[in-house]
Amino acid sequence: MALLRHTPTEIKERKALTINPAKTCQPIGAMYAALGIHGCLPHSHGSQGCCAYHRSTLTRHYKEPISAATSSFTEGASVFGGQANLIQAINNIFTVYEPEAIAVHTTCLSETIGDDLNQIFDKAQKTGKVPEGKTCLGAPTPSYVGSHVTGFSNMVKAMAQLAEPTGKKNHKVNVIPGWVEPADMGEIKRLAQMVGVDITLFPDTDGVLNAPLTGEYKMFPEGGVTIKELKGCGDAMGTLALGEWCSADAARWLDAKCKVPCTVLDMPFGLAATDRFIDVLRTVAGVTVPDSVAFERGQLVDMISDMHQYFYGKRVAIWGDPDQLISMCEFLVSLDMQPVYVVTGTPGKKFEARIKEICADKPFEVKVKAKGDMFLMHQWIKNEPVDLLIGNTYGKYIARDEDIPLLRWGFPILDRQGHQYFPTVGYKGGLRLLEKILTLLLDRKDRDDPETRFELVL
């Protein structure tokens, strides 16, 4: 019997009840972003349960230690405000864990009370709780607004706000990668290096959340953007923000406040988005793209053309975060695949318009919903099935019920490994995505074909 046996085919509009969400709350995004700062301990300002949940989910996704502290609110703090708790926490954290920085985010509780982080930092500073040369940064992340993506964006903006422009350009380009995997951040750095551009990537979880096993535990591993680099990002030649939802706010802030011109691009998943990333990067830095990059690109094009017959016309249901979905949809469409159902839990009208634009004039009709949930998407699938699912681990219930292959991609992935280590951005990442999609579709074909059509050569 089906696992989601109670999901009816008849679709009724729901106004109040979310079932099987395609998003979660802001602080977890802020916590992930903060882990991309070198020597930084994320801190959750609120009651301790939120922090426990965020740490558990990130731990299960990355299979790495996720250290983060909490203000452990009492009922009293909930009434009188959490200033005393946070100041005590700052003191304890700097004494016990000795981080370079503490990145504080709020929770729905401290937001509702109205705690003002900057004012509390000020007080902590004045009372000597912040040692010389150490940094406190903070982002408001009320969980009843937006989603985990919004929280990520807010923390990235707080990172940009550390900029201390000197008025002298440093010949670097800021690249804000958005919520991608540590391996993806590594790949973006590799591509930039190939193109010959010196970048400041923030956040940068490469080396932090894909750290080696060595017999030593470092609460603060080697990776991450340094506070010093962040202070310098106001002197960059320009900023590339990858993803409107995850990265644009920070880039626009640097543009407005530090006169660092910004370009907002799609995340570089797939051929066209990667092309645009490389093209803008070389323009901003004023360099020539070497042939080695074109070589990698050509390999991706080669695989697309070799295997096009298997991609062509395949119907896909896809859910996750807006920035990833936009690039993925564009990629799928470029393969002549059909992303017929696209769902994100993150609100934003622009998202629906953008997906519709990508799928316009194509031989299929796209059903897209921002502020949607997976229950609705499943109902769509029940009414008219698809050939492939692309999304996070929670899709495995639909995959099993409806007997549809699932490509695990996005957040969170709780039941598989690899996303920390193998990138899906860039041309190489595109190859990996194609390989995975192909394997799923062909394994499926091999399983389902009648004996007469079961063939060695495909």
Add this chain to the structure above:
Amino acid sequence: MAKTKKVVQLMPTDIKEELLKKYPPKVARKRAQQIMINEATESEAPPEILANVRTIPGIITMRGCTYAGCKGVIMGPTRDIVNITHGPIGCGFYSWLTRRNQTDAGTDGENYMPYCFSTDMQDQDIIFGGEKKLAAAIQEAYDLFHPKGICIFATCPVGLIGDDIHAVAKKMKAKFGDCNVFAFSCEGYKGVSQSAGHHIANNQVFSHLVGENETPKEGKYKINLLGEYNIGGDGFEIDRILKKCGITNISTFSGNSTYDQFASAQHADLNTVMCHRSINYVADMLETKYGIPWIKVNFIGAKSTAKSLRKIAEYFADQELIDRVEAVIAEEMPDVDAVAADVRQRTEGKTAMLFVGGSRAHHYQDLFAEMGMKTLSAGYEFAHRDDYEGREVLPNLTVDADSRNIEEIEVEADEKLYSPRKTEAEYKALEEAGFKFKHYEGMNDQMDKGTLVIDDLNQYEADKLVELLKPDIFCAGIKEKFSIQKLGIPMKQLHSYDSGGPYAGFKGAINFYKEIDRLVSSKVWSYMKAPWQESPELTATFVWE
């Protein structure tokens, strides 16, 4: 080349000092009371431990919150109730299938556990109040699924803005007529840990559900199993054994549980308590209201399972059952013994540390003992003093602000349904024969002299302990798993296991022996250094050309 272990002998006092060294004075003072060296002298009992107190802000804690204890632990494993989280999306999302509670959907097929229901509050709900949205969400859930019951869970902001969830629940229940709707004020900030959530959940289940089904249940020896959550299928294995013995389990609180199980709990003749922490008050309430006595059992560990079965048989005092239980033990034990004997060759003398929940850190020591492994240090994530020191300390527990805001419900003997299960004389005879009702001796009792008992261990202390004592295995939760493993020590997740199980009962013991053998005997932990890192000195160089 395998690394040799440190041979330095550390005194427990040194270790304690080492753990406290880096803390600011105020923190050190508090932690000192929560780190106890387990050594009773002839004349005095072991020292008191400070437990069930607030976690210190800024200290990386292992704990979760009240909501997690209520929705996640207690109500989560009930398959035919629709659990709606009232709040912003996060809390509901994180408690969605993350606790590995397995369930058997049964012949009716009702199972809402793979679903996550939330009111996904938005800022306008926070500003103007979320009661309307909650009522609408309950209505939508009812229209879609027509379940037997709908439960509502409050998250932090709900308490703050003052939504009256109980009034909404009551109104909807009256409106539907055929669906029991009730709510839990389990806001995360309410208690010091999950423990408060267990309490809130149990109180509501007791007030709104237990006793509803008046049709008696068939069975000669009827028990309830309290405080068993069917993580990784533990409850299935216990049920298999009980059935084999001819014992009827009316209801499990709350692994693989159903609405009807809770509603019929009053028909049992004995309550058996597994996780003392999460549920001892339900056992007390069932006794007061219906006259069902309770005993502490432990189905973790083969010997403990046998012991618990014998205890149940002794209670029913029926030779048929006693014989049956002995026959089952005799049948099950040879397989267990065979595996134990095999793994013991590799596990004997190895050491473990356990920092889990509110009873598991105790229960699992039995399994380690069966493998010849010694527990060097243990503690609970959210226990109270009685879980360490035994129920004798209950009258001495102080009520502080945090415990005061958890409602205590008043229970009286039910006019119709109260009936003593045995005569006074029978009870007395049992007790005189050494049978103990309402008894739990606590964890410290079982632990060796000089071991360290630590309440609310945090990440810093965990890593330090492991560095200093280099146990062969460390057991805690998922948040601790990878920092311990980075240190080269295998770590077994014992809250929701993450993989594997069941570990309860006889078959579970076999699973656990094999799992621990795999972990402590694995070569994986020897790969951490590359050959050139093991001996970095250059002894000779080649000269090319």
